[in-house]
Amino acid sequence: MNGVSMxxxxxxxxxxxxxxxxxxxATLVKRIAYHLIARLPHTVDVDDLIQAGMxxxxxxxxxxNAEQGASFETYAGIRIRxxxxxxxxxxxxxPRSVHRKAREIAEIMQEIEQxxxxxxxxxxxxxxxxxxxxEYHHQLHDSAGHQVFSLDEFSDSDEVNAQPISNHESDPxxxxxxxxxxxxxxxxxxxxxxxxxxxxxxxxxxxxxxKEIGEVLNVSESRVSQIHSQTIIRLRSKxxxxxx
Numbered sequence: 001m002n003g004v005s006m007x008x009x010x011x012x013x014x015x016x017x018x019x020x021x022x023x024x025x026a027t028l029v030k031r032i033a034y035h036l037i038a039r040l041p042h043t044v045d046v047d048d049l050i051q052a053g054m055x056x057x058x059x060x061x062x063x064x065n066a067e068q069g070a071s072f073e074t075y076a077g078i079r080i081r082x083x084x085x086x087x088x089x090x091x092x093x094x095p096r097s098v099h100r101k102a103r104e105i106a107e108i109m110q111e112i113e114q115x116x117x118x119x120x121x122x123x124x125x126x127x128x129x130x131x132x133x134x135e136y137h138h139q140l141h142d143s144a145g146h147q148v149f150s151l152d153e154f155s156d157s158d159e160v161n162a163q164p165i166s167n168h169e170s171d172p173x174x175x176x177x178x179x180x181x182x183x184x185x186x187x188x189x190x191x192x193x194x195x196x197x198x199x200x201x202x203x204x205x206x207x208x209x210x211k212e213i214g215e216v217l218n219v220s221e222s223r224v225s226q227i228h229s230q231t232i233i234r235l236r237s238k239x240x241x242x243x244x
Contacts, residue, residue: 021061022054025076029053031207032080036088038209049084056083102143102233104129110237119193119234140226143233181242188238196231203228 033049060079064072108128112120126136189197195217202208202216210224217224 022057025057025073026054028073028077029057029080032077033084035207035209036081036084044088048087052083052087053080056080059083098143101139102236105139105143105230106233106237106240109234110240113237119191122230137226140229140233141222143229181239184239184242185235188235191238192231192234196227196234199224199227200231 029050030053033046033053036049037044037046056079057076060072060076063079064075066072105125108125109120112124112128116124122136123133126133129136131139189200192200199213199217202213203210208216210221210228214221214224217227219227
């Protein structure tokens with residue numbers, strides 16, 4: 001029986017199992033923290049994310065059930081990321097104007113897509129907003145940190161993927177709704193412009209940082225941040241009916 005399984009079946013006082021658990025998976029916590037911090041403003045302390053991630057790791061150890069089939073690292077990754085996102089939400093730095101502008105951009109994107117039958121271009125969104133393309137990119141930059149956890153809410157919902165490993169009974173209606181949403185999300189991602197689709201794959205699947213993605217796309221790190229923010233807003237516009 002490994003340390004995780006031992007801990008999940010014993011009391012929280014089993015410190016030796018806990019110490020071993022944290023030591024073995026500390027790199028996972030740090031990797032997720034540094035992946036997130038690259039998308040956040042300088043006011044966010046990576047040590048705070050790591051501390052929150054450690055709490056998520058311990059929570060994962062308490063609830064993990066190896067008999068459900070998922071590996072502990074997969075399960076713990078969801079719990080760790082979810083704990084960090086909760087920490088970000090509790091200390092939301094973004095002023096209301098940033099949230100409002102992001103919603104406004106999403107609404108305009110949806111209108112243009114409905115009218116044109118294709119993805120909205122930067123110049124079209126800027127024109128509809130009545131601002132220059134430079135100001136539009138500036139707004140994307142401002143909302144970049146705020147948008148960091150949006151896709152995680154789309155794809156993980158923290159508990160959605162975690163619940164099947166717990167002992168909670170399945171809710172058929174909720175399972176059907178979740179399945180439908182995931183299908184809608186997959187379809188929305190498939191309709192993204194090619195560069196945005198590539199960027200999302202590099203960031204969320206390959207877990208490259210912004211500088212590395214910039215080298216692949218041959219653009220600056222700042223531009224990658226803008227593209228990421230615009231992509232999340234675009235997905236929100238495509239999934240507006242689900243999110244509301």
